[in-house]
Amino acid sequence: MKAFTQHRGLVGPMDRANIDTDMIIPKQFLKSIKRSGFGPNLFDELRYLDHGEPGQDCTDRPLNPDFTLNEPRYRGASILLAQKNFGCGSSREHAPWALEDYGFNVVIAPSYADIFYNNCFKNGVLPVILSEAEVDILFLELEGAEGYELDVNLVNQTVTSDSGEVFSFALDQFRKQCLLQGLDEIGLTLIQAEKIRQYEVEREKAHPWVYGAIK
Amino acid sequence: MVARTLYDKLWDSHLVNENDDGSSLLYIDRHVLHEVTSPQAFEGLRIAGRAPWRLDTNIATPDHNISTERSERVAGVAGIPDEISRIQVQTLDDNCDHFGIKEFKMNEMGQGIVHVMGPELGATMPGMTVVCGDSHTATHGALACLAHGIGTSEVEHVLATQCLVSTKMKNMRVNVEGTVGLGVTPKDVVLAIIGKIGTAGGSGHAIEFSGSVFRDMSIEGRMTVCNMAIEAGARVGMVAVDEKTISYCKGREFIPKGDLWLQAVSYWQTLVSDDDAFFDIEVELHADDIIPQVTWGTSPEMVAPVTALVPRPEDQVNKELRKGVERALDYMGLEGGTPIASISVDRVFIGSCTNSRIEDMREAAHVAKGRQVAGSIKQVLIVPGSQMVKAQAEAEGLDKIFIAAGMEWREPGCSMCLAMNADKLGDGEHCASTSNRNFEGRQGKGGRTHLMSPAMAAAAAVAGHIVDVRLFLSESSSTGVEL
Ligand code: SF4
Numbered sequence: 001m002k003a004f005t006q007h008r009g010l011v012g013p014m015d016r017a018n019i020d021t022d023m024i025i026p027k028q029f030l031k032s033i034k035r036s037g038f039g040p041n042l043f044d045e046l047r048y049l050d051h052g053e054p055g056q057d058c059t060d061r062p063l064n065p066d067f068t069l070n071e072p073r074y075r076g077a078s079i080l081l082a083q084k085n086f087g088c089g090s091s092r093e094h095a096p097w098a099l100e101d102y103g104f105n106v107v108i109a110p111s112y113a114d115i116f117y118n119n120c121f122k123n124g125v126l127p128v129i130l131s132e133a134e135v136d137i138l139f140l141e142l143e144g145a146e147g148y149e150l151d152v153n154l155v156n157q158t159v160t161s162d163s164g165e166v167f168s169f170a171l172d173q174f175r176k177q178c179l180l181q182g183l184d185e186i187g188l189t190l191i192q193a194e195k196i197r198q199y200e201v202e203r204e205k206a207h208p209w210v211y212g213a214i215k
Numbered sequence: 216m217v218a219r220t221l222y223d224k225l226w227d228s229h230l231v232n233e234n235d236d237g238s239s240l241l242y243i244d245r246h247v248l249h250e251v252t253s254p255q256a257f258e259g260l261r262i263a264g265r266a267p268w269r270l271d272t273n274i275a276t277p278d279h280n281i282s283t284e285r286s287e288r289v290a291g292v293a294g295i296p297d298e299i300s301r302i303q304v305q306t307l308d309d310n311c312d313h314f315g316i317k318e319f320k321m322n323e324m325g326q327g328i329v330h331v332m333g334p335e336l337g338a339t340m341p342g343m344t345v346v347c348g349d350s351h352t353a354t355h356g357a358l359a360c361l362a363h364g365i366g367t368s369e370v371e372h373v374l375a376t377q378c379l380v381s382t383k384m385k386n387m388r389v390n391v392e393g394t395v396g397l398g399v400t401p402k403d404v405v406l407a408i409i410g411k412i413g414t415a416g417g418s419g420h421a422i423e424f425s426g427s428v429f430r431d432m433s434i435e436g437r438m439t440v441c442n443m444a445i446e447a448g449a450r451v452g453m454v455a456v457d458e459k460t461i462s463y464c465k466g467r468e469f470i471p472k473g474d475l476w477l478q479a480v481s482y483w484q485t486l487v488s489d490d491d492a493f494f495d496i497e498v499e500l501h502a503d504d505i506i507p508q509v510t511w512g513t514s515p516e517m518v519a520p521v522t523a524l525v526p527r528p529e530d531q532v533n534k535e536l537r538k539g540v541e542r543a544l545d546y547m548g549l550e551g552g553t554p555i556a557s558i559s560v561d562r563v564f565i566g567s568c569t570n571s572r573i574e575d576m577r578e579a580a581h582v583a584k585g586r587q588v589a590g591s592i593k594q595v596l597i598v599p600g601s602q603m604v605k606a607q608a609e610a611e612g613l614d615k616i617f618i619a620a621g622m623e624w625r626e627p628g629c630s631m632c633l634a635m636n637a638d639k640l641g642d643g644e645h646c647a648s649t650s651n652r653n654f655e656g657r658q659g660k661g662g663r664t665h666l667m668s669p670a671m672a673a674a675a676a677v678a679g680h681i682v683d684v685r686l687f688l689s690e691s692s693s694t695g696v697e698l
Contacts, residue, residue: 022652
């Protein structure tokens with residue numbers, strides 16, 4: 001996995017709550033058996049005026065002018081600013097894959113759906129949690145300033161604006177370390193293989209019916 | 216000993232290790248796979264040169280992306296018209312064959328929607344940890360399992376290590392006492408709960424559903440409720456073990472027999488929350504307050520009793536709510552103040568892992584029997600959740616009732632629940648649907664979903680608009696038939 005320590009980038013806003021994974025990447029794109037290439041279809045139904053299908057060349061599709069991220073001033077945004085309960089809905093990891101492939105390295109919102117939040121860390125996307133009031137401040141600042149950028153620092157767990165304001169965010173240390181070092185979580189778990197085997201031996205004694213039925 | 220909740224017990228019994236950083240390594244007993252969220256995980260295994268940790272914990276089936284048309288299904292995987300879909304289903308078959316994972320292939324007895332298949336085969340049992348790359352995995356919690364959805368990286372992680380790196384959730388209890396009235400189904404109960412706590416109300420929590428309403432409910436009904444825990448923000452929903460749980464499990468394909476069965480049952484009986492166990496959040500509802508529910512908006516929390524009016528933006532207490540209601544009504548093409556029971560419907564979908572089990576089929580057939588689909592309705596899809604449900608329904612003659620009423624009887628799969636296959640809504644069409652998500656575009660771009668119970672959806676098919684199913688039931692109870 002890609003490591004993440006610090007990121008500075010243009011902020012793109014989506015000022016609504018409950019942005020669900022069907023919006024982030026509509027289901028027709030889940031037919032792919034790959035991990036990459038979802039970026040052009042991020043927010044497909046909101047972003048384009050026509051209906052998108054997998055495998056299509058998106059460069060000439062009609063853009064929806066009312067979709068904020070289509071505005072020229074947000075082109076190249078790499079930090080997504082959104083409202084609460086971001087990423088609710090399905091468990092599809094295609095959602096962070098699409099965000100990452102589009103170029104978003106960071107999402108900032110007051111809260112996330114659990115599965116989406118978890119999935120982000122596996123894909124080098126940092127979901128930052130700030131309070132609703134802090135997010136509102138960022139929305140306000142961004143509205144007034146073209147080319148609005150933020151500095152996101154994972155080591156210090158801070159978001160810093162050019163006006164010098166610093167917002168701190170919390171996250172658990174395991175996720176932080178994995179992201180900082182770009183660690184392979186499976187490899188990490190396999191270091192404990194002996195413990196897993198030991199558990200299985202004891203479990204098989206206590207609950208033998210759990211094993212062996214499916215062949 | 217400290218009093219523990221059901222969730223605490225399930226968590227403790229699967230703990231492999233508590234890591235220094237506060238995370239834990241949790242052992243996984245059952246891993247259910249399907250075609251959409253597994254290919255990248257298998258690919259990851261291959262690239263890293265890893266093999267599955269053990270095979271007898273995994274079970275797979277295709278469901279999301281397959282056709283439900285008989286004519287297309289008979290041709291097997293080669294008959295899937297869309298090339299990308301065909302490759303995905305074929306990839307699941309190939310991966311399962313290659314790694315030696317037990318799969319119920321598309322047309323085999325046993326195949327079905329993952330969350331219908333697992334319990335009905337006895338592949339999920341009380342006391343297990345169950346995961347699947349699908350957020351509705353909470354369904355299995357109806358059997359007192361610790362079951363939740365995972366992403367594709369975690370699918371790979373479970374395949375490779377039989378464990379998940381997890382952080383313990385908090386405990387939440389939703390207690391519903393009383394007895395539900397005629398025409399009020401498990402779907403109405405769970406929609407009412409979501410209406411009360413909201414789509415993020417259970418975030419970070421494992422929900423245990425308790426109280427007489429769930430004790431009286433069948434296991435299939437409990438599955439409908441646990442299924443939608445995720446729509447209340449909770450990855451986990453569950454109901455404690457009782458006699459119904461045990462008799463449901465008995466005799467199913469993968470359930471232990473003989474001595475092992477007795478051993479298992481005596482353990483399963485301990486899978487209840489201790490009397491004075493602590494819950495971080497407790498929510499109370501009363502059965503008397505729950506009548507048939509319908510969603511009017513684009514989030515499952517935008518739900519109301521069928522007798523209510525569509526809310527008006529101007530009646531909302533704050534700006535954010537007003538904006539949310541406005542946006543939803545705009546998408547749904549509805550005016551605030553419209554009676555919900557007058558909203559016209561274009562299509563009806565009865566199916567999905569929420570409501571496609573045999574009891575759901577019976578519930579819908581009971582309403583459809585001897586009636587006709589309204590002329591204004593374009594299509595009514597009845598999609599059984601599995602091959603076993605389909606066979607059972609046909610043995611009971613339910614398929615004939617549906618067909619006689621002018622409905623389509625399909626092959627098992629996810630179908631119009633997420634519309635990855637050809638079953639979808641047209642732009643602007645309203646659908647009475649027994650599925651679990653009414654998000655924008657969920658059932659087709661521009662499609663407008665109204666979530667409700669199978670009985671309510673069948674009634675809407677007959678009336679041509681959303682209608683209070685209790686009107687139908689009082690009619691039929693004069694002929695001595697009760698739902
Ligand atoms: S029926 Fe719908 S919600 Fe259930 S597993 Fe299939 S797509 Fe997901």
